[in-house]
Amino acid sequence: MTSIRILLVDDHTVVRSGLKMLLNAQPDMVVVGEAADGNEGIAKALDLNLDVILMDLSMPRGRDGFSSTAELKKVLPNINVLILTMHDDDEYLFRALKAGASGYILKSAPGEELINAIRTVFKGEAYLYPTATKRLIEGYLNFAEKGEEDSIDLLSPREKEILSYVAMGYSNKEIADRLIISVKTVESHKAKIMEKLQFTSRPELVKYAIKKGLIDFDD
Structure with a gap:
């Protein structure tokens, strides 16, 4: 054997x-x-x-x-x-x-x-x-039911805020300073955003943020 x-x-x-x-x-x-x-x-x-x-x-x-x-x-x-x-x-x-x-x-x-x-x-x-299998399946089904148009609802208000800054090109340090939080907290939020939206790169985030109207270039 x-x-x-x-x-x-x-x-x-x-x-x-x-x-x-x-x-x-x-x-x-x-x-x-x-x-x-x-x-x-x-x-x-x-x-x-x-x-x-x-x-x-x-x-x-x-x-x-x-x-x-x-x-x-x-x-x-x-x-x-x-x-x-x-x-x-x-x-x-x-x-x-x-x-x-x-x-x-x-x-x-x-x-x-x-x-x-x-x-x-x-x-x-x-x-x-x-x-874990049960939760993974439930999570996929919930995401599939929501669809991309409702995927923004998966994000918390803070995650939406951080997503907008990421899309506008702000660094982790700049975002942390603006929101008065730690850089580590910013990184944690970004990781959760990528996970929730099932993205793997910053360009995907930028495209998504523009589509969802999250970028304010007058800021």
């Missing part, structure tokens, strides 16, 4: 040890490497012949799971990255999927579910924990 070759990327040694014991006990799995942060994970992924990378999201040192996953998919487009995290949060889920993750599962999940998730992504299929 061919074993699924797995790399563990998590900053907690105890977590990696527990996962290694669980996975190596499976007849079709073997942990061939461990890494404590994203940078180390990327380096090992390039050296090892891997099938699945089990990736944590929150790693204080080095790269986090989002940027690591995105980088890995650039250099190893066929690699299967399964996110294993404590974050039961839609924003984390969407960011992970956009980065190229093949699956998303919570650390609170039973061992049997994790094993099933690994086997699922190994076969080239996507895996999401049950409640």
Whole structure:
């Protein structure tokens, strides 16, 4: 039987040890490497012949799971990255999927579910924990029902305000100064705007803002 070759990327040694014991006990799995942060994970992924990378999201040192996953998919487009995290949060889920993750599962999940998730992504299929799948479908259906003409209603008043400034070419610092908020808050709002409108670039935002009449060039 061919074993699924797995790399563990998590900053907690105890977590990696527990996962290694669980996975190596499976007849079709073997942990061939461990890494404590994203940078180390990327380096090992390039050296090892891997099938699945089990990736944590929150790693204080080095790269986090989002940027690591995105980088890995650039250099190893066929690699299967399964996110294993404590974050039961839609924003984390969407960011992970956009980065190229093949699956998303919570650390609170039973061992049997994790094993099933690994086997699922190994076969080239996507895996999401049950409640995440339900929320993802509901979110898509709600967006589809609203349609583009009503998509502006997905944005909060503050997000509409920030969108207008972004479209007019203001920098994050300039927007923060005008609204008396932090640059980090501006960046967070911009990320949520892109997520809600399903855009990936600033030109899309500009075009959308013009279409919706959000740009005031007399400001």
